[in-house]
Every structure is written in structure tokens, then in C-alpha cells.
Amino acid sequence: MRELERLRPLMKELPADIRAAQVQAEKREILSFEIQDGAVKGAEYSSVTELFVSAGGGFYYTQKLEEDPEEMLAKAAGLARYSNSGGAGPMVKGSRLKTDCGQIPKTEELKAAAAALEKAIREGIPGSKPALRMTRTKETRGLINSLDTDICCENIRLEAELEMAETDGEIPCFLNCGFSARSLKELTAKPFLRRIRQWRENRLPSGTLDAGRYRTLLDGEVVTNILATAWQMFTGANYRNGATPYAGDLSCGAADGKQVFSPCLTIEDLPFMERSGYGCAVDCEGTPACALTVAFEGRLTGLLHTLETASEMGQTPCGCAGRKALLSGNIHTQIQAIPRNFCIRPGKCTEKELLDELQDGIYVFESYDVFHSINIASGEFHIPCKAILVENGQKKRSAEGITINGNLKELFAHVTACGNGLFVRPMDLLKSYAVAAPSLLVSEIAFTGSQG
16 A cells, blocks of 8 residues: 555664554545436545554554654654553554455446436436435555554445435425445445335324334334444443443353344344445454354354454454444544444345234334434433334334333344345444344334324
């Protein structure tokens, strides 16, 4: 990676007072534009490169690529007094890995594909006026260290995000949804059309809901909204510190391990996944990425690790170290476990089969503010949502201003069936990882009441 070339000689001959050093570069290039009624609006391009320097137990962050290499190492070492690592920290040794993202769609090719996609959506939903934003993101990650490691990996992500506005009588309704992929041929109108039709079908007359416990179907979008926060219950650091309701439940893959989830649930974290443009062949510590089974048929079998927590717990790291996990509170140089594509494996039930099995109950299709509604340490949740009352397997009326309440450990233990679809959702704003889930049928969830 070109941005690391000036620092490479120093990795072979460090200053006398520095025993080990490592430098990582992350570059993100983004091209985006909007298209509506076949017309393309102005394109926007940005490029940011960040350098993360570790030396003598200290860490230094900069975007000043012209900065003197020796001064960078000296600044990192000088900041060791403020570090909690107590040393240089774990580093990969002698690793060699180079990948590229293959053919990158050019601007005109991207515009043509976006125009075709927007047209297919308009024609598929007569009378609709979608606004589409197409984004091409190229991410490059490079890492060199004094232990003879030299890594450079690229990833391309293509995202199409749709916005629509309609009115029901005098009530405005808004839809925002998006899908990502690693190639243009994977971005089709089909998932957008399905999502728009579902959005329209769920706009039913409003009714009331009495407080109580109900058999519940959680839409895949709602489940991903939960997973966007809940993945933190499965990090090595939180498990070690007891800051998760699953502390002590790790079965290490043993067939007779403790059953803590429903047998319906298998949870994975994948470096790459179909219908998702998220992922990378290596994490920010230089660990090659591989698939991780977090839970297998109801047993907790794995955790998201950094090199540090993996070493402490005698586990194998799977390339889950990152720096940008949450919306706020991130320190640039702070390394923590972070998912790539955190997903619940789909089942075999269609939506109709799930509704038939639900019979009389509640279908929750929209939820809000999950980042402030889930306690990661205890699993307790109080999630505002919007739902539909189902009678004899048929959607009857909607209910707003309600809340689902309980504990995620209990909820995941009482799943009775999984849908065969998979809703994929990127991490809001930061777009550093994705979560994915099918719809889940749960035997019982507590609801607050609502007024019509």
C-alpha cells in the first residue's frame, strides 16, 4: 500500500528505544450520486486515509500522510504513559496477505446500472416515485510491522439506497431501505419491490392493543435492529468481564454443551456474505478473516475476539478486530472486537407459513431506538415498536405506541421457527459492518398497551 512505503524501512531497523512497532493504514474512497425519474444528480467523491501507529506500548493516530515517519514512531512511544496495554500489545508475526477487489465499476457504468435499477423499480411499482442513491466504496487496508508482517487487502462495496414518500389520506408515509453487494449484477430490483409491497401491505387501519403477553412474529428488519446492538453480548471482552447475560455459557462446540438459545438458532459472523458488500479479508490487527460460529443449534460456541482476548481465553481469533463499532465514544486507536456480517441463519418457513403458525398473535414489523433500549450486560430490553394484530393467520389492524419488553436471553430461547428470507442491514452512519436475520416466531413476548 503506497501510504505505508515511507514507513517500511523503519520496520526493519527500529530506533534503539523501541522494541516493536506496527503501522496500519485504512483508506476509504467513496463515489455517490442520486437518480430520480431517470435523471442523475451531481456526483460526490471523497477519499480519506488514516494511519494508526503502535510503538513502545503507545498509540498514535494521524491523517497527515506527509508527516515524518520517525516522528510518528516517537509520538506513539511518547504516548505509552497514557496507554492501558502495558506494552506493545499482541501483533501478528510474519504474515503475508495481498488481495484486490477485482474489476471496479467505472462511473459511467455505475450510473447506467443505477438508471436501470431505478427504472425497474418505477415500472415494477406503477405510480411510484422512488429516489435512489448509488454509492461505490473502495476500502483498502494495509499493515506492516517489525515482526515481518506485510498485508494489503481491498474490498469493493456497492450500495443502493431508496427513499419513497406516499400518503394515506392526509397521513404522510415514508420508506427508506437499502441493499449492498460486491458486484453490480447482485444489485437487482427484486428486493426493493418486495420491500415496497410489504411496506404498503402493512399500512392498515389503526387499532388498540391491550397490555399482555402474546405469541409474536418479529420481522427480519426488527431482528436486525436488535442485532445491531445485541452482538456486543458475544464479544470476548464482555464475556471475560461478565458484562453479558451469557457469561459462563460458552460450550466450546461440545455436542452436549449448554443449551442457551432455541435449537432453531444458529448465529454466525462471516467475513463475506451473499447479498452484502461488507467484509474484509483481514482485520485491523492483521488476523486473516474466517467464518465464526457464535451459536450452533442453540449452544453458544464462539465469541468475537481481538488478539488480546483470544490469547487470554485460549481461543482462535477469526479476524474480528476493528475500531469503529458504535455511533459515538470511539477512540481512533482503540481496538475492539467488531462483527463483519453478524447473522442468524435462515430457516425454511415462508412468511405465509409463519403467519399460519402464528394464528392469533402480534406481528412486529418496525422498531425504534434500539441503541438506547437494550442493556447489553443484563439483556433487558424495552423497545418501542409498531405492530399488526393477526387473527387466524390474517393481518387485521395496526397498533402504534407500543413497547416490547423482556430479556434477550429469554427471547432467543423461545424462538419456535425462522423465516427463509434474510434481511441485511448495515451499521447506521458508520457503515462498518452489517447484521442480517430472518423473521423469528417467538412463543411469547410481553407488550405494553396502546390506544387507537
